[in-house]
Amino acid sequence: MPTYTPSQSEAIACVEEPLQIIACAGSGKTQVISQRIADLLASGRAEPRNIVAFTFTERAAAELKDRIVHLVEEAGTSTVGLAEMFIGTMHGYCLDLLQRNVPETFKYNVLTDITARLLVDRNSRQSGLTTCEAVVNGTPKKLRRFVNSRLYLSALGIFREDDVDQNRVPSSFKMAFEAYTHLLRTKGYLDYTAMIQLAVEMLENLDPEDDDSMAQALHGYVRDGVKFLVVDEYQDVNPLQERLIRALTQFGANLCVVGDDDQTIYQWRGSEVSNIITFARRHASVRQVTLDDNFRSSRGVVELGRSIAETIPVGDRLAKRMVASGHQEWERGDLLALDFGTENDEVRWICDRIEGLRGVSFCDSPSATPRGLSWSDCAVLYRSVSADAGPLVDELRRRDIPFVIKGLNRLFDSPEVAAVVNIFDYMVETISAAGLRTAWETAELIPTSGSWDAAVAVLDTGRDFERGQRWGIYNIQRVYLDFLEALGIREDNLPGQRERRELAFYQLGKFSQVISDFEEIHFSSTPAEKYQAFAKWLQYQAPDYYADVDDDVGYATPDAVTISTVHQAKGMQWPAVFVPCLRRNRFPSKRQGGLNVFHVIPESAIPGADRYKGTRDDEARLFYVAITRAQKYLHITYSPGAGKFYGKRSEFFDHCTRHSLVSTRDPGLPAGGRLTPQPKVEAAQITLSFSELKYYFECPYQFKMRFLYGFNAPLHEALGYGKGLHDALSEVHKRAIHGDLVTVSSAKDLVDRHLHTPYAYPELRKQLERSAIDAVARYLTTHGDELALTLHSEQPIQVHLGDGVVVDGRVDLIRRLDTDEVSIVDFKSTDRAQQEEVTRDQLHIYAVGYQELKGERADLIEVLNLDPGAKSTREQVDDALLTSIRDRIQAAGTALRENDLPRHVSWCGACESCDFVALCRPRESNQRDGAERE
DNA sequence: TGTTCAAATGTTTTT
DNA sequence: CATTTGAACA
Numbered sequence: 001m002p003t004y005t006p007s008q009s010e011a012i013a014c015v016e017e018p019l020q021i022i023a024c025a026g027s028g029k030t031q032v033i034s035q036r037i038a039d040l041l042a043s044g045r046a047e048p049r050n051i052v053a054f055t056f057t058e059r060a061a062a063e064l065k066d067r068i069v070h071l072v073e074e075a076g077t078s079t080v081g082l083a084e085m086f087i088g089t090m091h092g093y094c095l096d097l098l099q100r101n102v103p104e105t106f107k108y109n110v111l112t113d114i115t116a117r118l119l120v121d122r123n124s125r126q127s128g129l130t131t132c133e134a135v136v137n138g139t140p141k142k143l144r145r146f147v148n149s150r151l152y153l154s155a156l157g158i159f160r161e162d163d164v165d166q167n168r169v170p171s172s173f174k175m176a177f178e179a180y181t182h183l184l185r186t187k188g189y190l191d192y193t194a195m196i197q198l199a200v201e202m203l204e205n206l207d208p209e210d211d212d213s214m215a216q217a218l219h220g221y222v223r224d225g226v227k228f229l230v231v232d233e234y235q236d237v238n239p240l241q242e243r244l245i246r247a248l249t250q251f252g253a254n255l256c257v258v259g260d261d262d263q264t265i266y267q268w269r270g271s272e273v274s275n276i277i278t279f280a281r282r283h284a285s286v287r288q289v290t291l292d293d294n295f296r297s298s299r300g301v302v303e304l305g306r307s308i309a310e311t312i313p314v315g316d317r318l319a320k321r322m323v324a325s326g327h328q329e330w331e332r333g334d335l336l337a338l339d340f341g342t343e344n345d346e347v348r349w350i351c352d353r354i355e356g357l358r359g360v361s362f363c364d365s366p367s368a369t370p371r372g373l374s375w376s377d378c379a380v381l382y383r384s385v386s387a388d389a390g391p392l393v394d395e396l397r398r399r400d401i402p403f404v405i406k407g408l409n410r411l412f413d414s415p416e417v418a419a420v421v422n423i424f425d426y427m428v429e430t431i432s433a434a435g436l437r438t439a440w441e442t443a444e445l446i447p448t449s450g451s452w453d454a455a456v457a458v459l460d461t462g463r464d465f466e467r468g469q470r471w472g473i474y475n476i477q478r479v480y481l482d483f484l485e486a487l488g489i490r491e492d493n494l495p496g497q498r499e500r501r502e503l504a505f506y507q508l509g510k511f512s513q514v515i516s517d518f519e520e521i522h523f524s525s526t527p528a529e530k531y532q533a534f535a536k537w538l539q540y541q542a543p544d545y546y547a548d549v550d551d552d553v554g555y556a557t558p559d560a561v562t563i564s565t566v567h568q569a570k571g572m573q574w575p576a577v578f579v580p581c582l583r584r585n586r587f588p589s590k591r592q593g594g595l596n597v598f599h600v601i602p603e604s605a606i607p608g609a610d611r612y613k614g615t616r617d618d619e620a621r622l623f624y625v626a627i628t629r630a631q632k633y634l635h636i637t638y639s640p641g642a643g644k645f646y647g648k649r650s651e652f653f654d655h656c657t658r659h660s661l662v663s664t665r666d667p668g669l670p671a672g673g674r675l676t677p678q679p680k681v682e683a684a685q686i687t688l689s690f691s692e693l694k695y696y697f698e699c700p701y702q703f704k705m706r707f708l709y710g711f712n713a714p715l716h717e718a719l720g721y722g723k724g725l726h727d728a729l730s731e732v733h734k735r736a737i738h739g740d741l742v743t744v745s746s747a748k749d750l751v752d753r754h755l756h757t758p759y760a761y762p763e764l765r766k767q768l769e770r771s772a773i774d775a776v777a778r779y780l781t782t783h784g785d786e787l788a789l790t791l792h793s794e795q796p797i798q799v800h801l802g803d804g805v806v807v808d809g810r811v812d813l814i815r816r817l818d819t820d821e822v823s824i825v826d827f828k829s830t831d832r833a834q835q836e837e838v839t840r841d842q843l844h845i846y847a848v849g850y851q852e853l854k855g856e857r858a859d860l861i862e863v864l865n866l867d868p869g870a871k872s873t874r875e876q877v878d879d880a881l882l883t884s885i886r887d888r889i890q891a892a893g894t895a896l897r898e899n900d901l902p903r904h905v906s907w908c909g910a911c912e913s914c915d916f917v918a919l920c921r922p923r924e925s926n927q928r929d930g931a932e933r934e
Numbered sequence: 935t936g937t938t939c940a941a942a943t944g945t946t947t948t949t
Numbered sequence: 950c951a952t953t954t955g956a957a958c959a
Contacts, residue, residue: 057948091949112949136951192949236948268946384945407946548947567946585954589945594951614945622946645942645954937959943952 002031005325011289012036015045015228018283019256020276024322025305025628026296026573029258030064033230036256037085038071040228049084050227052093052248056236060571061088062685062806064232069800080855083798090241091192094199098190100734100794101218102202106727107720107756111184111191113153114545118521119189120149121541126183128152128176134599135170146541148595155600156180158612160193161240161270168605188756196240203247213740214731223251234259234279238270255283261318262309265567265622267611274608277318290318293325296573298632300330300661305627307659308652312617327366328632333667337636337656339649346639347395349666350578353635354378354401354561359674362575362632372675375402379562379574381626382407383587386547388641389563392580402560406568409550411514412543416507419443423483424476424535426456427463445504447493455487465527470717470761474527476534477515477714484508485918509709510549514542516712523715523759554708554899555686559679566626577630579623582638582653583646588619623652633670636662683804686893690809694842696892698835699910701903701920708901713915717759721768722829724755725866726812728776729827733793733813741787747777775829775866789816797849801886805893811846814858821859823874824850829866835909839863844881845889851882 004012008028011021012035023029037053040046055061065087072079086093098105111119120127124145129152133140143152158164159177166174184194206219226248231237234257237245249255257279264273280286294302302324309317324330340346359372382388385407396403411417419439425431431439433456440446461467462479489508494501518537522530562574581587603609611618627634636656640647657664688696696703705711728750732742742750751772757765792814799807813825824846826839843861850858862874895901904910907924911917 089949095949110949113947195949266947269948387945565946585943586945590953594944596951599951643942935959938957940954940956942954944950 027291034067053230128179132176295326298328298330340639374677411546415443576633582650584648700901727754823860
């Protein structure tokens with residue numbers, strides 16, 4: 001067990017009263033929270049299911065969970081049931097809460113930022129967009145479709161997440177809000193805010209008298225289940241999230257909040273610093289523990305950081321005094337604040353320095369043997385990557401220095417995507433076939449052995465909008481995939497090197513995702529209009545929507561310089577950090593022109609509205625975060641930017657030059673010999689869902705196409721049928737667990753509640769509804785008397801493989817048979833065909849998960865097919881398979897980390913059912929799935 | 935130190 | 950196209 005400082009130990013041990021941990025940068029707070037939770041489990045004070053921990057990102061959650069599991073294993077505490085501990089985001093928690101406990105919401109789909117905006121624009125009136133008014137200089141103006149939808153959505157966000165004074169909000173906005181809410185409900189959507197909002201409303205109104213069995217269960221779950229709540233990054237909690245925290249602790253759960261007010265950098269997203277500042281005043285007998293030992297950085301970095309934080313008025317900060325307690329030595333010349341005459345000088349110097357630091361000796365920990373610094377030990381942090389990082393990127397390219405950049409990956413800027421966009425310009429006849437061909441030639445996307453004419457023929461057929469009545473046949477995704485297929489495009493027959501071809505395929509895959517986003521909202525528009533709208537959207541809207549796509553293909557961590565915004569660097573550290581472009585008006589950043597949310601919701605209606613605009617002190621906190629990312633070498637630089645707005649030095653830059661530990665002239669590179677550059681290796685956390693893993697087992701290359709490149713199968717008109725059945729049965733089983741046994745007469749009611757088939761035409765919808773009712777009735781008839789033996793429904797389970805690989809999933813049903821055997825059940829319906837061995841694998845993974853959950857083996861696995869006359873299977877859990885499956889998951893993790901995801905050597909059963917064979921190899925049989933194509 | 939006006943500007947991002 | 954900056958002027 002690691003040794004802890006007295007204050008760390010105090011925090012770990014405090015489990016009786018409300019605890020506030022004030023954690024300075026680099027103070028090891030994740031370790032402290034992990035240890036505290038591990039100790040709670042070891043002492044028997046809490047079962048895993050009594051613990052809920054919130055983080056702000058999935059990544060942080062994965063890391064926290066991994067640490068806890070390690071500590072629990074080290075301590076020799078049982079890991080049984082660990083899957084029932086919730087460690088994740090508030091959004092994840094609320095979504096889960098709703099979708100497991102509130103039957104009405106089982107069928108809801110989640111809107112992303114992109115699909116929400118598409119929905120608002122598509123339904124510009126019904127969403128309230130064009131009825132909402134912005135008051136500019138006293139004159140109300142209606143918001144406009146496309147132009148103001150982003151603004152409208154952010155206003156809706158603030159309205160729901162902040163404590164907005166209803167009386168000061170114009171009625172036009174309130175009506176618009178009602179319209180939007182209504183639209184979400186009728187279409188069966190939850191946006192990110194609605195997830196939390198609905199959950200909070202549920203929790204705040206829990207009524208022990210409620211006679212609904214599900215509502216009672218939810219009440220019991222919160223009252224008796226949640227005993228310890230931990231909230232990480234508490235400084236970033238907004239008012240709605242604070243309500244969630246209150247609601248979850250209303251029955252006396254212990255609350256522990258962890259954060260650093262100096263690192264509040266998301267005010268403009270609603271973070272309310274006062275939550276953390278006044279925490280002690282708002283809760284009785286709070287224990288406050290300050291972790292002010294910074295183990296990450298040298299004295300120089302720590303003191304410079306602290307001096308920045310101390311420019312914030314005392315009343316707006318929690319008292320703390322960060323001190324350097326790590327092993328990094330400060331040496332004169334480590335901290336530089338340099339002023340350059342031109343942008344080019346600045347950028348060249350940064351690259352020189354990065355090259356010069358390579359091989360410099362560095363120790364990651366007091367006991368570690370020194371290693372030579374490498375590319376990945378350097379990070380360049382910008383206030384705005386999109387505005388300022390361009391010149392550096394050019395210079396790094398010129399010098400062949402590897403880098404990864406976050407914040408400037410504009411999907412639509414690549415020639416590949418431009419060529420793809422042209423497909424749809426051709427579809428709506430704004431360019432000619434020749435123009436299209438030129439674009440594809442320019443983008444080097446025409447395979448060595450391809451049939452261009454056949455590909456264009458696909459489009460010609462596709463744009464004949466007189467082919468049939470059903471709108472579902474004018475499927476954009478289908479046209480796209482068919483076009484690629486006709487062209488004969490493969491990852492290995494594109495021009496260029498392996499990496500270029502991989503990147504090109506990645507772009508094609510991402511575009512498939514773009515289509516899915518659009519088509520989810522526009523599926524049933526009249527065909528011609530749908531293609532028109534798509535082409536227009538690609539031209540005007542989409543480039544900004546996809547302004548920063550994730551560009552890492554896979555889990556491999558390259559040895560490369562990181563370029564990122566300060567925001568994205570939060571929580572990370574590097575031996576050497578550069579903070580360039582410290583220009584006035586950029587950092588601290590000022591002003592925002594144009595129409596803003598305050599034209600829609602008056603400033604006076606929002607308490608602390610200032611924070612949405614960003615204050616100087618907010619920027620100081622951001623600068624503080626930037627500085628404290630550095631372990632040893634820190635370079636703050638300035639050069640005048642283009643235009644006189646950015647032609648002066650930032651006050652933060654001047655602050656640094658005045659600091660005594662900072663040098664303002666380049667003393668040259670650190671003295672001493674050079675070692676071989678050795679990047680720090682950190683194996684990426686891999687969390688796979690059961691279904692992802694299933695695809696991997698089916699075919700690693702299919703997995704890559706689907707999840708790493710992002711290819712999506714065409715939307716199917718019957719989509720939602722399988723899920724509806726699942727959800728209906730899930731309600732049946734959940735109610736059964738609470739002793740509420742449903743009978744055949746409820747079949748219709750269940751289907752009404754759960755079947756959601758947004759893409760079905762009326763005829764099909766009726767037909768699906770009938771078969772769903774039949775299926776549910778059939779299930780209740782044949783299995784009704786077994787319901788009382790239900791053990792778990794939609795039980796979350798996990799499989800942990802020691803080295804950061806976690807498989808996460810949910811089992812449809814676990815029940816006890818009258819023979820007293822425990823059986824794991826998976827429901828199947830008219831899903832895509834799946835090979836039997838894959839199903840067997842899948843159920844054995846469940847069996848492994850069950851074992852981790854309960855500490856006991858399941859006896860049987862069953863596949864219950866809900867289709868009429870279909871065959872169901874039941875077999876014993878196979879011990880050999882149970883053991884081997886763990887090894888195979890482990891191997892999958894290794895393969896993912898190494899990006900070794902090959903296709904099968906020859907055509908096989910997996911190819912038969914693969915949605916993307918066409919992009920992989922020639923089809924064995926020439927016939928395609930006729931039904932889907934009409 | 936305050937007022938006026940022309941010129942220049944368009945961040946940051948998780949779920 | 951609304952807002953903010955910074956210089957010119959009072």
